[in-house]
Amino acid sequence: MKVREKKRPFQVFFHDNAVDSYLVTKRATKKVVASIRAAYYDNSSKELDARYRGELLVYQTVKVRQRQAEHAEKFYSVDDDHCDLQVDHGEATKRWCYYFENISVEELSHPMNGTRLR
Structure with a gap:
């Protein structure tokens, strides 16, 4: 009210x-x-x-x-490229997105064989 x-x-x-x-x-x-x-x-x-x-x-x-x-x-922290802590949640989220995008487009250094991990 x-x-x-x-x-x-x-x-x-x-x-x-x-x-x-x-x-x-x-x-x-x-x-x-x-x-x-x-x-x-x-x-x-x-x-x-x-x-x-x-x-x-x-x-x-x-x-x-x-x-x-x-x-x-508690704060949301991630190290950026310059090894600084990012306290801002939005900036840390952008950093994680950038990180995972780079992981997903990188080529693997070793060829995949048919073996599975156990």
């Missing part, structure tokens, strides 16, 4: 091109979002105050935060 409420002022501005109506709708939207946010935090604080359920929620929250931190610390 918050996303719809936030999009509404821009849609009004986009269709009317009236700054005044945009500002009025934006202020109204901020009030709605603030009330929804306050209700959410009120509900969350009540759940955290419960004796057993509150402890479980705290542990779950800590676990989720820890996983997010671990995920942020």
